[in-house]
Amino acid sequence: MTQTLRANRDRLMQSLDELGRIGAYDAGNGVMGVRRLALSDEDATGRRLVMSWFEQAGLAVSIDQIGNAYADRPGADPALAPVMAGSHVDSVPTGGRFDGALGVLSALEAVRTLNDLSITTPRPITIAYFTDEEGCRFGTDMLGSAVATDRIPLADARALRDADGISVGDELDRLDFAGPEPVGQRRPHAFVECHVEQGPILAREGYDLGVVTGVQGISWRRLTLVGSAAHAGATPTDYRKDAGLAAAQINVRLREMCVSGEFGELRATMGVIRPEPGSVNVIPGRVTATVDLRNPDADALAAAERTLDNFCRELAESSGVHITWQQTARTPPVIFDEHVRVVIASVADRLALRHRPIVAGAGHDAQEWSRLCPTAMIFVPGENDGISHNPLELSTPEQCGHAADALLNTIVTLAGEGA
Amino acid sequence: MTQTLRANRDRLMQSLDELGRIGAYDAGNGVMGVRRLALSDEDATGRRLVMSWFEQAGLAVSIDQIGNAYADRPGADPALAPVMAGSHVDSVPTGGRFDGALGVLSALEAVRTLNDLSITTPRPITIAYFTDEEGCRFGTDMLGSAVATDRIPLADARALRDADGISVGDELDRLDFAGPEPVGQRRPHAFVECHVEQGPILAREGYDLGVVTGVQGISWRRLTLVGSAAHAGATPTDYRKDAGLAAAQINVRLREMCVSGEFGELRATMGVIRPEPGSVNVIPGRVTATVDLRNPDADALAAAERTLDNFCRELAESSGVHITWQQTARTPPVIFDEHVRVVIASVADRLALRHRPIVAGAGHDAQEWSRLCPTAMIFVPGENDGISHNPLELSTPEQCGHAADALLNTIVTLAGEGA
Numbered sequence: 001m002t003q004t005l006r007a008n009r010d011r012l013m014q015s016l017d018e019l020g021r022i023g024a025y026d027a028g029n030g031v032m033g034v035r036r037l038a039l040s041d042e043d044a045t046g047r048r049l050v051m052s053w054f055e056q057a058g059l060a061v062s063i064d065q066i067g068n069a070y071a072d073r074p075g076a077d078p079a080l081a082p083v084m085a086g087s088h089v090d091s092v093p094t095g096g097r098f099d100g101a102l103g104v105l106s107a108l109e110a111v112r113t114l115n116d117l118s119i120t121t122p123r124p125i126t127i128a129y130f131t132d133e134e135g136c137r138f139g140t141d142m143l144g145s146a147v148a149t150d151r152i153p154l155a156d157a158r159a160l161r162d163a164d165g166i167s168v169g170d171e172l173d174r175l176d177f178a179g180p181e182p183v184g185q186r187r188p189h190a191f192v193e194c195h196v197e198q199g200p201i202l203a204r205e206g207y208d209l210g211v212v213t214g215v216q217g218i219s220w221r222r223l224t225l226v227g228s229a230a231h232a233g234a235t236p237t238d239y240r241k242d243a244g245l246a247a248a249q250i251n252v253r254l255r256e257m258c259v260s261g262e263f264g265e266l267r268a269t270m271g272v273i274r275p276e277p278g279s280v281n282v283i284p285g286r287v288t289a290t291v292d293l294r295n296p297d298a299d300a301l302a303a304a305e306r307t308l309d310n311f312c313r314e315l316a317e318s319s320g321v322h323i324t325w326q327q328t329a330r331t332p333p334v335i336f337d338e339h340v341r342v343v344i345a346s347v348a349d350r351l352a353l354r355h356r357p358i359v360a361g362a363g364h365d366a367q368e369w370s371r372l373c374p375t376a377m378i379f380v381p382g383e384n385d386g387i388s389h390n391p392l393e394l395s396t397p398e399q400c401g402h403a404a405d406a407l408l409n410t411i412v413t414l415a416g417e418g419a
Numbered sequence: 420m421t422q423t424l425r426a427n428r429d430r431l432m433q434s435l436d437e438l439g440r441i442g443a444y445d446a447g448n449g450v451m452g453v454r455r456l457a458l459s460d461e462d463a464t465g466r467r468l469v470m471s472w473f474e475q476a477g478l479a480v481s482i483d484q485i486g487n488a489y490a491d492r493p494g495a496d497p498a499l500a501p502v503m504a505g506s507h508v509d510s511v512p513t514g515g516r517f518d519g520a521l522g523v524l525s526a527l528e529a530v531r532t533l534n535d536l537s538i539t540t541p542r543p544i545t546i547a548y549f550t551d552e553e554g555c556r557f558g559t560d561m562l563g564s565a566v567a568t569d570r571i572p573l574a575d576a577r578a579l580r581d582a583d584g585i586s587v588g589d590e591l592d593r594l595d596f597a598g599p600e601p602v603g604q605r606r607p608h609a610f611v612e613c614h615v616e617q618g619p620i621l622a623r624e625g626y627d628l629g630v631v632t633g634v635q636g637i638s639w640r641r642l643t644l645v646g647s648a649a650h651a652g653a654t655p656t657d658y659r660k661d662a663g664l665a666a667a668q669i670n671v672r673l674r675e676m677c678v679s680g681e682f683g684e685l686r687a688t689m690g691v692i693r694p695e696p697g698s699v700n701v702i703p704g705r706v707t708a709t710v711d712l713r714n715p716d717a718d719a720l721a722a723a724e725r726t727l728d729n730f731c732r733e734l735a736e737s738s739g740v741h742i743t744w745q746q747t748a749r750t751p752p753v754i755f756d757e758h759v760r761v762v763i764a765s766v767a768d769r770l771a772l773r774h775r776p777i778v779a780g781a782g783h784d785a786q787e788w789s790r791l792c793p794t795a796m797i798f799v800p801g802e803n804d805g806i807s808h809n810p811l812e813l814s815t816p817e818q819c820g821h822a823a824d825a826l827l828n829t830i831v832t833l834a835g836e837g838a
Contacts, residue, residue, distance in 0.1 A: 198650050199655070204658065218652070222699075230618075230804065232690060233617075233635060233686065233713050233779075233780025233781045234616065234805065234807075235686070237678060237686060239619050239620070244689055244690070245689070248667035248670035248671050249667075251664055251667035252664070252667050252668055255661075255664055259656060266656075267652065267654070267655065269699075269701075270663055271698050271700060272694070272699055273697075274697070280688075280690045280691055280747070292652075292699055361654070362652045362653060388650065
C-alpha cells in the first residue's frame with residue numbers, strides 16, 4: 001500500500017482543544033494550563049470524553065483491570081494481530097494540552113480518516129490510552145502500560161497510594177475504571193506512539209518530526225556531602241571542608257564528562273543543590289544534591305557512573321568532605337525496533353516531511369510495549385524550546401498535522417504487513 | 420612597670436558561668452546555648468548583672484544614650500585619658516557563653532585583680548559593654564560602638580526596627596537603658612578587646628593567644644543567575660543554559676582565586692546556593708547565590724572583586740546564563756595600632772604565652788574604636804575548631820585564663836604610659 005493519506009488537521013486540533021478544556025486552569029497571562037492527575041475526577045472526565053469519541057468512530061471499547069482503554073477497529077483478516085497506537089490522557093499537576101493527548105487523539109484521527117475514506121486495513125487497529133503515565137500522583141510512571149505488559153503485577157499497582165493515602169485500586173473502583181478485560185492479554189503486531197518531543201532539538205534544527213530510536217537509560221543519585229560548617233571570615237582556605245564547593249566541583253566535572261565525548265551521548269544534570277545552613281557568612285557544612293545521568297547506551301551510562309564514583313572518591317580524599325550517595329532510580333536504555341523506525345522514516349519521506357532520528361529523554365508508554373512487540377515513536381516539535389510539563393507547552397496545528405499524517409500512514413503501512 | 424600580674428582564673432570562669440545562665444537554653448545532648456538578643460529581656464538581665472559586678476568592684480557606672488555602659492576606675496592622674504577595655508553581652512539567637520562576654524568579664528577580672536592588689540594605675544581604666552554588637556535583631560552590627568564613635572547618628576540607631584516593628588529606641592526606653600551620658604564623648608588613650616577567635620587557627624597551631632593585626636575587609640554580593648529551566652532528559656548539553664552549573668563554575672573559580680596567592684589572604688565563600696525549580700530532573704533555570712569575600716588588604720579585596728566581575732562577564736557570554744549581582748555589604752579592612760599590638764605581644768612573651776599575629780575574620784567593637792584611639796585585640800583559641808555563634812562554643816579555663824592574664828598586663832602597661 002503506497003497511497004499517501006492525509007489526516008484532518010482541523011478535526012484533530014478541535015479535539016485537542018476540547019480535551020484540553022477538561023481540567024483547565026488559568027496559569028496567568030492568558031495561558032491555560034491542564035491539571036488531570038491520574039484517576040482524579042478530571043482524568044475520569046477526560047477519559048469518558050475520549051471514550052465517547054472512540055464509540056462515535058465505531059470502535060469497540062474495552063477497559064482492562066488497570067483502567068487502560070482499548071478501542072478496536074476490525075481489519076480484513078480478524079486472525080491477524082492488530083497495530084496498536086496510543087498514549088495517555090492524564091497530566092502532571094501543571095501541564096499542557098499536548099503531552100499524551102496528542103498521541104491518543106492523532107491515533108483517533110487516523111481511524112476517523114480511514115472511516116471517512118471507508119478504508120479497511122488488512123490488520124485490525126487498536127487505539128489505546130493507558131492509566132497514570134505521569135506517575136505524579138501514585139509515584140510510579142507508565143503504570144498502566146507496565147501492568148498491561150507484565151512488568152508490574154496488577155495487585156501491586158492497585159495497592160499504590162497517593163499522598164492522601166488513597167490507592168489506585170480505590171480510585172479505579174470509585175470511578176468505575178477497573179474494567180473486566182484481564183491485563184496482559186494484548187499482543188499487538190506493532191505499537192506506535194506519537195508524542196511531543198519535550199525538548200528543543202527538532203524545532204531548533206528545523207525538523208517536522210523525529211523518528212525515535214529509543215529511550216535513554218536513566219540513573220538518579222542523591223548525594224550527601226558532609227564537610228564542616230564554619231565561619232566564612234574566620235576560617236582560612238586551607239582549613240575549610242566546604243561541602244558546597246565539593247558539590248560545585250562535581251557539577252563542573254559532570255559537564256566535562258558530557259562534552260568529552262568519552263561517554264557517548266551523556267547528559268548530566270545537578271538539579272537539586274541544598275547547602276546547609278545556607279547563610280551568606282557560613283561555609284556550607286552539608287549539601288544534599290542530585291545527579292541525573294542519561295545515556296542511550298547502557299555501557300556508556302555505566303562507565304559514566306563509575307567515573308563519577310571515582311571522582312567523588314578522589315574529591316572526598318583531597319577535600320576532606322565525606323561524600324555518600326543513594327541510587328534513587330535506574331532504568332536501562334530502550335532501543336526501539338528498527339523496522340518500525342524505517343516505516344516511519346519512509347512515510348515521512350513520502351509526505352516530504354523533514355525528519356531525523358532522535359533519542360527520547362523521558363519515559364513513555366511505548367517503552368513498556370517495546371518488550372512485547374516491535375515498537376517505535378514519532379516525536380513532534382514544540383515551540384518555546386519544546387517546553388513541556390508546563391502550561392506553555394505548544395505544538396502548532398502544522399506541527400500536529402504533520403505528526404498525524406505520519407502516524408496515519410505508519411499505521412496503514414504496518415496494518416498491511418503480513419496480510 | 421614590668422611587674423607581671425596574674426588574673427584570678429577561677430573567679431573569671433565563675434562569672435562567665437553565671438552570666439551564661441542568663442538566656443540559657445537546652446540545645447540538646449546536655450549542651451546549653453545562650454540567647455540574649457540585643458535589648459531583649461534576657462539581654463537586660465545580663466546587662467544588670469554585669470553592672471552590679473561593676474558596682475561591687477567599686478566602679479562608677481555611666482550609661483550613654485545608646486545604652487553603652489562605661490565603668491570607670493580612677494587613675495593616679497585624673498587628667499590622663501583612660502585605657503578602655505570591653506566588648507558586648509548580647510548574643511546571637513543560638514549562641515555560646517564566650518562571644519562578647521569573655522571580653523567584658525576578662526576586663527572586669529583585670530580590675531578585680533588590681534583591686535585585690537590595691538594597685539592604682541597612673542591612667543584611669545574604663546570597662547565597657549556596647550549595645551547590639553551582633554546585629555541579629557535590628558540588622559546593624561557594632562551598633563552601640565558605631566554610635567559612640569560617631570559613625571552612626573544616634574537618631575538613626577534609635578529608629579532601627581526589628582522584624583516585629585519594635586525600634587531600638589522603644590527598647591532602650593522600655594528597659595531604661597537610654598542613659599543620660601551623651602554619646603561621642605569618650606576619647607580613650609587606647610582600646611583593647613579580648614575576644615574568642617571564632618576560627619580554628621590558634622588551637623590547631625598550638626598558640627595560647629593571637630595578637631589581632633586588623634579586621635578583614637568584607638564584600639558581600641547576592642548573585643542572580645538566569646538560565647533556562649529545561650528537561651534534564653530531553654535537553655542536549657549544547658542547548659543548555661544551566662544556572663546551577665554557572666554558579667558552580669563561579670564557586671570553583673573563587674577557590675582558585677584564593678589558592679592562587681594573587682589576592683593575598685583572600686577568603687571566599689558561596690554560602691547560599693538556591694537553584695530553581697530545584698528538582699532532580701529539571702536543569703536549574705535560576706539560581707540565587709551569595710559570595711562573601713574577605714581580605715585584610717583593601718587593594719587585594721578590590722582586585723578580587725574585579726576578577727570576579729570579569730569572570731562572571733565571560734561566563735555569561737560563554738554559557739548564555741545572565742548574571743547580575745547586588746552589593747549587599749561592604750566594609751573596608753581595619754588595621755590595628757602597631758604600638759598596642761607590640762604591647763600585647765611583649766606582655767604575652769613575659770607571660771611565656773605562645774602567640775602569633777592573626778587577622779580577625781568577623782566584625783568587632785574594637786574596629787569602631789580604632790578610628791578614635793590606638794586599638795588592638797587579643798584573640799583566644801576555641802575548642803572544636805573555634806566554633807562560635809553556636810552552643811558548642813568553648814574556650815577552656817586555661818585558654819580564658821591566659822587571655823585574662825594578657826589583658827590585665829596589657830591594660831596595666833598602657834595605663835602606665837605617658838604618666
